[in-house]
Amino acid sequence: MSSPTHVDRPGLDVSRMLSDRRLFLVLVTIATGVVMSLLSPFFLSVDNILNITKFGVVIGLLALGQTLVIIGGGGGIDLSVGSMLGLSGICMGLMVNAGVNVWVAAVITLGIGLLLGAFNGVLVTVIGIPSLIATLGTLYAYESAAFVAAKGVTITGFAQAGYAFLGQGKILGVPAQVVLALIPAYLLVGAMTGYHRFGRRIYEVGNNERAASLVGISPARVRFVLYGISGLLAGLGAVVTNSWLLAARPGAGGNLVLQTITIAVLGGTNIFGGRGTVSGTLLAVVFIVVLSSGLQLAGVDQIWQLGALGALLVLTVMVNNLLTARSGSR
Template identity: 45%
Template sequence: MNDPLTQRMVFLTGLLVLAGVAGALLSPHFLQGSTVGYLLQYVPVLGVLGMAQTLVMLSGGPGIDLSVGATMSLVGLAIAAMFGAGVPLLLACAAGLVIGGLLGAVNAVLVCVLKVPSLMGTLATFFAYSGLALALTGGAPIGGIPDWFAGLAQGRFLGIPVHMWVVFVPLAVVLHVMLSRTRIGSHIYAAGNDERAAFLSGVKVWRLRFGLYCLSGVIAGLAAIMTLSWFQAARPDAGEGMELLSVTVAVLGGAHIFGGIGRISGTVLAVLIVTTLQVALQLANISQAWQLAAIGVLLICSVMADNAVGDRLRAAARRAAS
């Protein structure tokens, strides 16, 4: 319990319990068994975007990717358009992941090569990708997705949505292992903690961050595939608001905005907290405006808690890196 990162996990677990208690008090329907499946339906899309945001933040810079929601929308439209043009759906999905990586590479060029601050660079691509999605469709969704594809997001295995099993959980495990057990993970933390020291020790910092922005785009492509399965259509506004929610999940989960501190497990707990709170407020028929306000208050409390222990977290991370 003396480890600040462990304390953060305990703090998040406590928040999750409190969110569950609040849900039970707000609505008698919250404790029904069907609520679990309904709640977990929302977790994978926001969860994978939160993981992508966490990776970008961890590498420092400071880094942020405000285009993940717009990337998700644009990739979904590209997949649906390719399928409508006769490309097999699974092949179109694979091509969508490549397109996501290319859209992420645009961010990488802006931030890592042209040295545009990540906030401004990814905000610019957010507007560009969102505008392109609307311009190409006129704001109308692209349908025609076959019924069998709905099984990914709408199907259930042991009462849990299939995309939890085949996308969210595997991605979380792979990224956790990458960050905690591999050289790439140690390089990410090193770059986030002290960019100059990492560079002097042989870490290609700009190349590392370039790759993470590309990976963020690929993960946004995964989110697009899940959304396409869920809605059975590609919507130009599918990712609307997801960029800020993904930042909320990453920061709430313990990712330091200046890099070097954070865990995928924290992001997983954070997305469960946010989703539990959202579902509880929906079941209580509380308006969307108040839902957003509640998430904002939660984020403020998280940032205050992060500031209270931030110095201890950074000191512990530096000791671990050395």
């Protein structure tokens, strides 16, 4: 378990290879890509690869927030990411239909996402409700609020002021939403976790809450910020979704939470906090996108894809934990 005492041994060590999740992800992504290109020669074309990247944007943004909240530890998890996306997207639709400029509305939507996330943060860090149950409650409440606000129907009216470019346009052949939303978000958060003092605190709080508070770091404050970031990213996800579909659905976030947790865990984030990387999550997003578009090509039903994802989540965690336990007892 303790890495300093770990002696490098020559030869193939499967458990170590699996424990460097990023290498593992790159390998399985390549393997999946090869299999898919055998199924369809179209799959490995540059056009197709660039095209499918846009399916990773919204889910990637939500998974990034999920990763941060989980790394922050203390049983942290954000089940409400999809509902925050749905509710902030509907708010944006109402604003646009009330005559607010679409870009102004987009900025306010980010703020709404931030507020929804901050409310989760208050429930967990100030009131002290376990994260699981607090965000389960807001999952319910936010989604339902979105349906109430939208009166249960899809809101349109986004086609103005060049807003559609964000979700549908391309920059040098790459989908604009990848260039303008996904990459900046991952670069910023990656820089924060890797190089900024706050990033280090996230890991310290996640690893050992007690030790962190003894050296003057407030776990509650750090986690509060993480829930806020998760909400902000969900707001950004809503802005992208609305621009892509030029419509806001109250149930837009429906099944996304399962995917975000799967991606975070697959990317090497430890569900008990303290461990995980932004790059690991990004690689897991790539893998999931390749896998699901491949399954799509193979004609596998959406619901089976979801089921496969669920099985993948359980198996990844199981294999990971069993291997860790074995290497720990050795």
